Amino acid sequence: xxxxxxxxxxxxxxxxxxxxxxxxxxxxxxxxxxxxxxxxxxxxxxxxxxxxxxxxxxxxxxxxxxxxxxxxxxxxxxxxxxxxxxxxxxxxxxxxxxxxxxxxxxxxxxxxxxxxxxxxxxxxxxxxxxxxxxxxxxxxxxxxxxxxxxxxxxxxxxxxxxxxxxxxxxxxxxxxxxxxxxxxxxxxxxxxxxxxxxxxxxxxxxxxxxxxxxxxxxxxxxxxxxxxxxxxxxxxxxxxxxxxxxxxxxxxxxxxxxxxxxxxxxxxxxxxxxxxxxxxxxxxxxxxxxxxxxxxxxxxxxxxxxxxxxxxxxxxxxxxxxxxxxxxxxxxxxxxxxxxxxxxxxxxxxxxxxxxxxxxxxxx
Amino acid sequence: xxxxxxxxxxxxxxxxxxxxxxxxxxxxxxxxxxxxxxxxxxxxxxxxxxxxxxxxxxxxxxxxxxxxxxxxxxxxxxxxxxxxxxxxxxxxxxxxxxxxxxxxxxxxxxxxxxxxxxxxxxxxxxxxxxxxxxxxxxxxxxxxxxxxxxxxxxxxxxxxxxxxxxxxxxxxxxxxxxxxxxxxxxxxxxxxxxxxxxxxxxxxxxxxxxxxxxxxxxxxxxxxxxxxxxxxxxxxxxxxxxxxxxxxxxxxxxxxxxxxxxxxxxxxxxxxxxxxxxxxxxxxxxxxxxxxxxxxxxxxxxxxxxxxxxxxxxxxxxxxxxxxxxxxxxxxxxxxxxxxxxxxxxxxxxxxxxxxxxxxxxxxxxx
Numbered sequence: 001x002x003x004x005x006x007x008x009x010x011x012x013x014x015x016x017x018x019x020x021x022x023x024x025x026x027x028x029x030x031x032x033x034x035x036x037x038x039x040x041x042x043x044x045x046x047x048x049x050x051x052x053x054x055x056x057x058x059x060x061x062x063x064x065x066x067x068x069x070x071x072x073x074x075x076x077x078x079x080x081x082x083x084x085x086x087x088x089x090x091x092x093x094x095x096x097x098x099x100x101x102x103x104x105x106x107x108x109x110x111x112x113x114x115x116x117x118x119x120x121x122x123x124x125x126x127x128x129x130x131x132x133x134x135x136x137x138x139x140x141x142x143x144x145x146x147x148x149x150x151x152x153x154x155x156x157x158x159x160x161x162x163x164x165x166x167x168x169x170x171x172x173x174x175x176x177x178x179x180x181x182x183x184x185x186x187x188x189x190x191x192x193x194x195x196x197x198x199x200x201x202x203x204x205x206x207x208x209x210x211x212x213x214x215x216x217x218x219x220x221x222x223x224x225x226x227x228x229x230x231x232x233x234x235x236x237x238x239x240x241x242x243x244x245x246x247x248x249x250x251x252x253x254x255x256x257x258x259x260x261x262x263x264x265x266x267x268x269x270x271x272x273x274x275x276x277x278x279x280x281x282x283x284x285x286x287x288x289x290x291x292x293x294x295x296x297x298x299x300x301x302x303x304x305x306x307x308x309x310x311x312x313x314x315x316x317x318x319x320x321x322x323x324x325x326x327x328x329x330x331x332x333x334x335x336x337x338x339x340x341x342x343x344x345x346x347x348x349x350x351x352x353x354x355x356x357x358x359x360x361x362x363x364x
Numbered sequence: 365x366x367x368x369x370x371x372x373x374x375x376x377x378x379x380x381x382x383x384x385x386x387x388x389x390x391x392x393x394x395x396x397x398x399x400x401x402x403x404x405x406x407x408x409x410x411x412x413x414x415x416x417x418x419x420x421x422x423x424x425x426x427x428x429x430x431x432x433x434x435x436x437x438x439x440x441x442x443x444x445x446x447x448x449x450x451x452x453x454x455x456x457x458x459x460x461x462x463x464x465x466x467x468x469x470x471x472x473x474x475x476x477x478x479x480x481x482x483x484x485x486x487x488x489x490x491x492x493x494x495x496x497x498x499x500x501x502x503x504x505x506x507x508x509x510x511x512x513x514x515x516x517x518x519x520x521x522x523x524x525x526x527x528x529x530x531x532x533x534x535x536x537x538x539x540x541x542x543x544x545x546x547x548x549x550x551x552x553x554x555x556x557x558x559x560x561x562x563x564x565x566x567x568x569x570x571x572x573x574x575x576x577x578x579x580x581x582x583x584x585x586x587x588x589x590x591x592x593x594x595x596x597x598x599x600x601x602x603x604x605x606x607x608x609x610x611x612x613x614x615x616x617x618x619x620x621x622x623x624x625x626x627x628x629x630x631x632x633x634x635x636x637x638x639x640x641x642x643x644x645x646x647x648x649x650x651x652x653x654x655x656x657x658x659x660x661x662x663x664x665x666x667x668x669x670x671x672x673x674x675x676x677x678x679x680x681x682x683x684x685x686x687x688x689x690x691x692x693x694x695x696x697x698x699x700x701x702x703x704x705x706x707x708x709x710x711x712x713x714x715x716x717x718x719x720x721x722x723x724x725x726x727x728x729x730x731x
Contacts, residue, residue: 255584260649261640263583276545297599297697300385303543304575310603312619312692315611317603319583323576324546331583334604334641362580364403364410 006030007106015065017092024104025228028212036112037222037232038103038120039240041128041247046071046091046101049126050119057119067093075115087111099247100240117221125314128338130220130243131346133354134196137216138187140238141202145183148230150211153202155179155186157215161350162195170283172351174198196354204230247338249357254316254336265331267360268345273325274353281305284322287351291344309344316340329360372713377705383593384701390462391588393506393539394418394448395581396549396573397460400561401450403577411562415451415492418644419589421654422446422459424486443490444483445589445656447506454493457501458559459484460537466511466518474518478528481505485530492651502533502559512538512554519555533557537567541575548574586642589656591663595700598667602696605629605637610690619692627690628680634664674703 010023024035042049046069052058056076063070068090075085087107094100105116120127132140145153157178164171179189183202190197201215204227212226220239224231255261274280281302288296293312300306305322318340319331330344345357402414421443446459461481467473484503491498507515515536522528535556542548552570565571586592586600610616610627619625635657639645643658668686671677677688693699 255641260646261584262646263580265579265583273545295603295693295696297695299697300388304547306388308599308603308697310607310696312607312616315608317607321576321579323574323579327576329576329579331579333583334637335608360579363408363577 007033010106011070011088014068014070014090017067017095020068020090020092020104021229021232024106024232027106028224028226028228032225033106034109034223034225035228035231036103036105036107036116037224037236037239038116039130039220039222039236039243040101040103040120041099041130041240041243042101042126043099044126046093049123050091053123055122057115057122059119062088067095073111073115073119075111075118077114085111085115087115089116094237094240094244097240097244100244102236102240124339125337128243128247128342130239130246131342131349132216132218132220132239132242133349134190135354136242137197137200137218138183140235141183141200141216143238144230144234145204147234148204148227149206151205151207152182153204153214155181155183155200155202156213157201158186158190159198159200160190160193160195161198162193164194172287198350246342249359250338250341253332253341255332255334261334262362263331263333265329265360266341266345267358268328268330268348268355269358270326270353270355274355275305275322275325278303281322284328284348284352288320288347290351291347311340311343313343314340318344320344328355369709369713372709373702373705376708376712377701380593380595380701380704380708384596386464387590387592387596388586389508389541390447390464390590391586392541392549392575392578392582393462393464394588395578395585397462397504397506397537397539397551398448398450399573399578399581400551400563400565400567400571401452401458402562404563406563413453414562415651416647417449417492417651417655418447418585418647419445419656419658420449420490420492420648420651421656422449422488422490424483425489426487442483444480444488446484447588447590449491451491451493451498452562455499457488457491457498458504459488459501460504460506462506463515464508464511466505466507466515468511468514471518474514477505478519478522481534482528482530485532485534490654492648500532502535502557503530504534504559505536506539506551507536507554509538509540509550512536516555533559535559542572546574546576548572549578584642584646585644587638587658588644589658589660591660591666594667594670595697595704597659597663598670598700599697600638600642601634601664601667602693602700604641605634606688606690609633621692621694623691625690627688628685629688630685631661631664631668631683634668635659635661638664670704674707 006027010027014020014023027033047061050059050071058074060072061069062072070088070090072088087105089103089105092102092104094102141153159176161172161174164173179186181189199215199217203210204212204214212224214231215223220243222235253264255263258264284305285298285301288307295310297308299308307320309318309320314337316336317333321329398416402410402416404411423440423443447462448460450458463477481503490496505515519536535558536554537551538554539549539551542550550570550572551567553567558567561567606627606629609629610625613625615625638659639657648655665683672679677686680687
């Protein structure tokens with residue numbers, strides 16, 4: 001008897017957001033696939049974001065539905081002896097969430113890694129991906145576990161960043177581990193290592209049965225090989241909402257967008273007195289100097305910090321101040337894009353410490 | 365003994381950094397001192413009945429003269445431009461001068477500062493009030509805590525001799541930046557009658573203004589009406605005027621650290637951007653007429669000339685348009701401090717005879 005081709009059936013049956021989500025759930029129950037979801041926010045429609053712009057990657061629109069498009073992306077590797085990397089992906093508009101979308105594909109890891117994610121990265125001015133703080137990740141996964149009645153989430157692979165004391169003060173070291181610990185245990189482990197997670201791969205357990213293996217990355221990219229409905233509703237949709245709330249918080253911060261060129265700063269607040277010890281100043285300045293493709297000038301370094309940061313990726317400029325042991329202030333200057341603010345904050349979170357981001361309103 | 369070159373450069377670099385710090389502290393002092401009047405801590409609102417200004421041109425007139433006779437349009441050499449001015453309820457005014465480093469044992473410079481303050485001790489026309497005049501005003505000298513004693517001693521000594529008399533209330537206020545866990549500027553009356561501040565603060569006992577409370581203001585007002593240290597001004601120009609123009613070039617995105625890009629920029633663009641972005645313009649939106657345009661054209665021209673003399677730019681049209689050989693710096697301010705320090709060190713190590721100076725002069729006292 002001929003085996004049913006569920007994948008072709010899936011592509012033929014998808015017509016809208018709901019049929020896409022249900023179709024992916026059904027497909028993962030029938031065939032071995034991994035769905036990769038890339039939640040993002042953009043002020044441009046998918047047809048404008050996903051278009052060929054020359055170079056090694058070309059995009060074609062295969063189908064267009066209401067709030068949903070199917071694209072094909074082809075990557076031509078520079079070496080002639082390598083074959084084309086080709087695959088299909090959907091872009092679904094998130095209902096009730098302005099400018100929020102999710103890219104969904106069942107294509108191979110190779111396609112995602114070499115074709116799709118580099119396309120998004122290359123056109124980063126058009127896509128805003130979120131970033132997940134360590135604590136956000138803990139609360140997101142905690143909700144996922146309880147809402148869908150999983151016995152536990154067993155962390156099988158983790159990418160961490162640890163702070164180690166070293167001869168030259170303190171070193172920030174990325175590492176990989178395979179802890180095979182439950183959710184609480186994994187976060188306790190990270191805490192003991194003075195580390196925070198960049199990505200996690202876990203098994204969602206129902207009793208001893210593995211319902212799905214799920215990976216979640218700091219930029220919101222999520223992969224699963226099962227239980228798609230729960231992963232989508234509890235993780236992917238929330239990551240879209242998180243990306244959207246970041247954009248709302250980071251948007252319209254540039255002085256050029258504000259009346260009379262007034263500033264609209266942001267604050268990163270720490271629950272502890274992060275800068276209590278003056279040695280933290282040098283650590284923080286060192287962390288900021290890791291900001292790629294940027295100028296970082298120290299206007300004042302001790303005892304308070306005043307930095308001028310210029311992001312060459314898109315010409316954004318910021319003043320950064322530490323005038324209080326538990327707060328970093330980011331003051332966007334004339335030009336400041338959402339992406340550049342995210343880069344600065346990611347740099348702080350990745351290389352220094354994570355805090356809570358807030359508006360820092362003007363008084364008076 | 366001649367200091368080794370590297371040591372000399374390092375010393376000059378430190379000196380430039382100190383100049384930048386002094387300049388910033390002076391701006392913070394102006395903002396902080398004025399905020400004692402315009403900001404109401406209880407309501408967390410600005411007081412609508414307080415007006416503040418920086419560098420405003422005020423015109424003295426004699427006691428027998430009518431205020432309108434001094435005119436308002438053009439600069440008069442007798443006009444004064446105090447570092448700060450405050451008007452409360454359109455009834456009383458304060459004019460102040462900030463001298464972070466009051467000279468010690470330098471009578472000539474001390475004389476000069478008080479001569480300047482004496483010019484404030486006249487009827488003044490040009491206040492931001494309906495008829496541009498006020499019945500009275502107070503004069504304040506703000507000096508750093510470390511030099512306040514020198515200012516006070518000088519004043520008392522001259523006053524006792526009868527050579528220095530103010531007919532209007534005069535005070536010396538000391539300030540310092542306290543580098544505590546939450547740095548703040550501290551203002552305290554050092555001498556004189558004091559000028560009662562609004563609200564519950566008492567200048568006699570001293571008042572603290574946290575720097576954090578001034579971040580919004582400082583981010584918008586980095587330049588006052590005194591020439592900033594050259595590397596600091598160049599840093600503002602490079603980041604906020606030249607880089608945005610360079611960014612428009614399609615080649616910018618792929619520009620490597622060691623590559624250069626030709627960028628044309630006009631002096632007017634520099635003036636406009638820095639005026640809109642970093643002068644005290646926001647304070648003067650409702651009374652712009654007597655406010656100077658900051659930065660001064662002369663400062664910008666000196667900054668441009670510095671770039672030209674360092675082979676970082678060429679004049680396309682002399683004093684109008686510059687062709688900058690743009691490169692991406694990893695530390696814009698640090699690099700300009702270093703360039704300036706090297707030049708200053710070179711000048712110090714190879715002094716030239718007067719009239720034979722072909723290079724850039726070290727930074728002069730700004731006012």
